[in-house]
Amino acid sequence: MITANYGADRGPQAGEMALLLKNRRQRSFRLYSICGMSVALVVIAILVLTIGSVNIPLGTVWKVLLSHLPLVSINEDWPATTGMIITGIRLPRILMAGICGAALGVAGATYQGLFRNPLADPYLIGVAQGAALGASVGFLLPWTFLGSFFIPLLAFLGALVAVSVVYLVARAGKTLPVTTLILAGVAIGALLMSITSYITLISDDQIHGIVTWLVGRFSMSNWEQVALAAPYIAVGIVVILIFARPLNVMQLDEEQAQQLGINVERTKLILLAASTLITAAAVCFVGTIGFVGIIIPHAVRLIWGPDHRILLPLSALAGALLLILADTASRTIMPPTEVPVGIITAFLGAPFFLVLLRRRKKAVF
Amino acid sequence: MTKLEVQNIALGYNQHPVVSGLSFRLEPGEMVGLIGPNGCGKTSIIKALSRVLETQAGQITLDGKDLHLFAHNDLARAIGVVPQNPALPENFTVAEIVLLGRTPYLGWLRKESSGDLALAWWAMQRTGTAVLYDRRLGELSGGERQRVTIARVLAQEPQVILLDEPTANLDINHQQEILNLIKGLCREKNLAVLIALHDLNLASQYCDRLILLKEGRIYADGRPQEVITAANIKAVYRSESLVYPHPENNLPVVMLSSKEIK
Amino acid sequence: MKKLALVFALVIVILPMLAGCQTAPTEGNVTDDLGRSVQIQGIPQRIISLAPSNTEIVYALGLEDRLIGVTTYCNYPAAAQEKPAVSEYSNVDIEKIVALQPDLVLADSIHKIDVIPALERMNIPVIALVSPTLEKLISNIALVGQICGQDEAAKSLNQSLQDRIETVAGQTRSMPDDEKQRVFFVTWHDPLWTVGSGTMINDLIEKAGGLNIAADLEGNQTMDLETVIQRNPQVIFVLSSMGDQDTSYNYILNEPRFQATEALKNSLVFRMDPDIFGRTAPRIVDGLEEMAQDIHPEVITTGAR
Numbered sequence: 001m002i003t004a005n006y007g008a009d010r011g012p013q014a015g016e017m018a019l020l021l022k023n024r025r026q027r028s029f030r031l032y033s034i035c036g037m038s039v040a041l042v043v044i045a046i047l048v049l050t051i052g053s054v055n056i057p058l059g060t061v062w063k064v065l066l067s068h069l070p071l072v073s074i075n076e077d078w079p080a081t082t083g084m085i086i087t088g089i090r091l092p093r094i095l096m097a098g099i100c101g102a103a104l105g106v107a108g109a110t111y112q113g114l115f116r117n118p119l120a121d122p123y124l125i126g127v128a129q130g131a132a133l134g135a136s137v138g139f140l141l142p143w144t145f146l147g148s149f150f151i152p153l154l155a156f157l158g159a160l161v162a163v164s165v166v167y168l169v170a171r172a173g174k175t176l177p178v179t180t181l182i183l184a185g186v187a188i189g190a191l192l193m194s195i196t197s198y199i200t201l202i203s204d205d206q207i208h209g210i211v212t213w214l215v216g217r218f219s220m221s222n223w224e225q226v227a228l229a230a231p232y233i234a235v236g237i238v239v240i241l242i243f244a245r246p247l248n249v250m251q252l253d254e255e256q257a258q259q260l261g262i263n264v265e266r267t268k269l270i271l272l273a274a275s276t277l278i279t280a281a282a283v284c285f286v287g288t289i290g291f292v293g294i295i296i297p298h299a300v301r302l303i304w305g306p307d308h309r310i311l312l313p314l315s316a317l318a319g320a321l322l323l324i325l326a327d328t329a330s331r332t333i334m335p336p337t338e339v340p341v342g343i344i345t346a347f348l349g350a351p352f353f354l355v356l357l358r359r360r361k362k363a364v365f
Numbered sequence: 366m367t368k369l370e371v372q373n374i375a376l377g378y379n380q381h382p383v384v385s386g387l388s389f390r391l392e393p394g395e396m397v398g399l400i401g402p403n404g405c406g407k408t409s410i411i412k413a414l415s416r417v418l419e420t421q422a423g424q425i426t427l428d429g430k431d432l433h434l435f436a437h438n439d440l441a442r443a444i445g446v447v448p449q450n451p452a453l454p455e456n457f458t459v460a461e462i463v464l465l466g467r468t469p470y471l472g473w474l475r476k477e478s479s480g481d482l483a484l485a486w487w488a489m490q491r492t493g494t495a496v497l498y499d500r501r502l503g504e505l506s507g508g509e510r511q512r513v514t515i516a517r518v519l520a521q522e523p524q525v526i527l528l529d530e531p532t533a534n535l536d537i538n539h540q541q542e543i544l545n546l547i548k549g550l551c552r553e554k555n556l557a558v559l560i561a562l563h564d565l566n567l568a569s570q571y572c573d574r575l576i577l578l579k580e581g582r583i584y585a586d587g588r589p590q591e592v593i594t595a596a597n598i599k600a601v602y603r604s605e606s607l608v609y610p611h612p613e614n615n616l617p618v619v620m621l622s623s624k625e626i627k
Numbered sequence: 628m629k630k631l632a633l634v635f636a637l638v639i640v641i642l643p644m645l646a647g648c649q650t651a652p653t654e655g656n657v658t659d660d661l662g663r664s665v666q667i668q669g670i671p672q673r674i675i676s677l678a679p680s681n682t683e684i685v686y687a688l689g690l691e692d693r694l695i696g697v698t699t700y701c702n703y704p705a706a707a708q709e710k711p712a713v714s715e716y717s718n719v720d721i722e723k724i725v726a727l728q729p730d731l732v733l734a735d736s737i738h739k740i741d742v743i744p745a746l747e748r749m750n751i752p753v754i755a756l757v758s759p760t761l762e763k764l765i766s767n768i769a770l771v772g773q774i775c776g777q778d779e780a781a782k783s784l785n786q787s788l789q790d791r792i793e794t795v796a797g798q799t800r801s802m803p804d805d806e807k808q809r810v811f812f813v814t815w816h817d818p819l820w821t822v823g824s825g826t827m828i829n830d831l832i833e834k835a836g837g838l839n840i841a842a843d844l845e846g847n848q849t850m851d852l853e854t855v856i857q858r859n860p861q862v863i864f865v866l867s868s869m870g871d872q873d874t875s876y877n878y879i880l881n882e883p884r885f886q887a888t889e890a891l892k893n894s895l896v897f898r899m900d901p902d903i904f905g906r907t908a909p910r911i912v913d914g915l916e917e918m919a920q921d922i923h924p925e926v927i928t929t930g931a932r
Binding site: 015016018019020022023027116242243244245246248249251252253255256258259260261262263301305306307 | 412415416417437438439440441442444445446448451452453454456457460461462465466468469471473474476477479482483485486490495498499521
């Protein structure tokens with residue numbers, strides 16, 4: 001490999017040391033941030049297990065969790081319902097909230113990076129609208145095979161089909177122009193949404209189910225859902241994390257990125273596919289929860305900057321944290337009834353944006 | 366050994382050809398100016414040389430090897446491009462942008478080494494942007510941003526540098542700084558440089574060779590004294606001008622003829 | 628001259644206001660369940676029903692010959708399906724109603740926002756019937772009977788209904804709380820929707836000798852999965868929606884986290900007919916008897932089943 005080798009064979013100079021030091025410090029800060037956020041996530045998840053329609057003491061929660069570890073024997077002195085509530089109801093619910101929050105956070109950061117637009121969110125090119133249409137059709141169809149997985153399956157398929165259609169419409173030869181993608185996404189999304197609205201209107205007695213699905217809730221989360229959603233979301237997030245650096249380079253325009261050696265079209269396609277996959281997997285079980293995908297990347301950027309190598313992992317962790325807290329609020333505000341979690345994230349979203357607008361001097365994006 | 370050779374290429378957008386039958390060479394250590402009226406294809410040629418725009422006919426070779434045979438990364442290590450109006454994200458710092466120039470060498474998962482950081486620092490020093498290293502791009506002036514882009518390209522350690530009107534928005538002293546820098550590097554590192562310029566006098570002063578384009582074809586290719594003549598300017602730009610040798614170095618200087626001033 | 632002109636002008640200005648006063652609606656002679664005062668003149672001969680419950684009341688009072696319009700969901704008695712349909716659930720065809728020239732329309736609370744004002748503008752008398760308790764249902768049956776000149780039929784229907792209600796309530800009233808069963812009534816499963824206080828079904832549960840575990844909630848609300856399990860219902864009723872494939876019922880039977888509740892351990896999960904339990908009509912008393920026997924099999928009912 002011939003390189004011009006401009007000047008790497010000199011010793012370090014004074015100013016250079018400043019850069020080196022800053023870089024090293026930044027790396028440590030990022031590492032500590034990720035570790036810290038992960039620990040906080042685990043701690044909060046455990047604490048939140050104590051909260052519910054009946055508050056269970058932390059000690060009991062701890063013992064119940066430990067009792068499920070192999071090679072640990074604990075005297076089981078808690079009532080059976082308590083154990084079942086912790087491991088059968090609250091734990092899968094918290095895990096589902098965490099996984100979906102991570103998916104939405106990462107997908108939001110990826111979309112904002114791909115489209116170079118601070119208003120982009122995971123639902124920009126039709127995932128939510130496709131999933132909503134799939135789900136509402138599922139509510140109307142009388143088929144009962146697959147039981148409670150019928151509607152999530154249709155929602156998932158609806159999301160993928162919608163995005164595929166948007167992609168095919170926007171594709172121009174071998175390239176995928178980003179602006180066309182957004183326009184196609186908005187147009188097709190609007191079309192799908194209007195069909196969904198119509199279905200909701202004529203659904204009569206299913207209207208409850210559909211509207212609740214649209215707003216988003218974790219009330220019925222169980223281990224089967226966690227087992228199905230987790231692999232898709234984990235794989236998708238890992239793929240996106242690998243593409244963190246190319247995503248940084250793509251913040252220059254596409255031409256410059258290409259001139260720097262990035263296969264722009266392939267990168268766009270892979271990132272789009274991965275973020276669509278994780279969003280669809282999250283949304284198909286719990287409904288279209290809004291604002292997480294758009295708030296979290298902005299919040300992370302405010303503190304840690306725009307480098308995707310830190311933005312993406314922290315968006316995952318912060319998204320998980322936000323949604324776990326929002327879900328906890330959703331079941332503790334008006335017990336024993338639940339405020340759908342989508343409403344809570346919306347309540348958080350509006351003031352967040354107002355604060356963001358006022359602080360624009362700091363050039364957040 | 367010819368660095369970059371362009372053989373009979375045609376370029377266009379949709380079915381509309383912008384450039385046709387174009388052939389020229391770039392040699393190492395030589396600074397070549399690409400001049401001609403707006404819309405004559407300068408930007409398209411630069412895009413084609415960096416493989417951003419596909420040729421509709423003809424061939425481009427680097428070190429004798431067809432451009433299409435290079436992997437994306439290898440091409441990026443060899444050719445660096447300073448575009449005309451590069452998009453720059455407001456929130457990145459100067460150092461972060463310049464370090465992006467190391468992308469072709471870093472792959473996706475490797476961290477920047479101290480060698481990479483040292484090189485980035487050198488690039489920033491050469492372009493006078495070192496003092497701005499932790500400032501965000503959004504706070505910089507147009508000229509400063511231009512120099513950051515050049516630093517980024519330098520960090521790529523390319524053997525060929527293509528520049529598209531790099532001095533368009535700069536004051537005269539900055540224009541000279543940049544051109545001095547480019548020419549210095551050209552000589553020092555034996556780079557092949559192609560620079561699109563609209564200012565004929567700057568082209569004349571700085572470039573070893575000039576390629577004059579008219580409507581997508583080469584009208585003249587040679588030393589400044591051969592290319593910048595009143596006749597050529599009239600034929601290509603349709604403007605009456607006076608061309609006199611510079612009192613200090615005899616390179617052609619273009620002046621507006623009073624006949625043109627109405 | 629000037630003075631005359633002034634007086635003339637004043638009269639011109641004031642007269643229309645007086646005329647306006649005269650065409651203002653006069654006080655009605657009937658108050659419906661939305662608090663509206665409605666003027667009914669004479670005995671209605673052309674009746675339209677905008678809810679299946681109202682249709683059943685009309686038939687039960689022997690007024691079916693005067694019934695000229697129903698909804699697409701009015702399926703009881705079967706003859707009702709032969710009548711012209713003017714609406715679905717919330718989609719009402721105002722034009723069709725006007726074309727039929729009714730002199731009485733029996734509506735529901737969901738029609739409050741747009742349908743009722745539209746009919747009022749057409750000067751069509753509309754009465755909305757809302758019955759959150761059995762008592763209210765009885766009084767509404769009496770009201771319809773009175774308006775339509777069928778007081779005798781109403782009285783005799785109400786007597787029979789009240790007898791049947793009292794038969795059940797009389798047996799359960801004296802039960803001590805620990806004999807009453809904890810009841811959970813599911814109207815939808817994802818999330819769990821149930822009925823709290825102030826609803827007809829809650830009234831049924833109480834009279835049937837049950838303790839509604841959602842009694843601390845008001846109206847239709849969702850309930851946390853956890854809370855349901857904590858409150859350990861002994862009997863679960865599941866309402867299957869119209870045209871539904873028993874999704875909610877199947878869910879309750881199969882959800883593993885419910886298996887530990889007493890209701891599932893003792894297989895006391897019952898699917899309830901939405902045509903009976905979703906309508907505040909005379910058949911709700913059938914529902915009461917069914918519910919009572921499900922909860923307390925030893926209870927004697929007199930009703931026709």
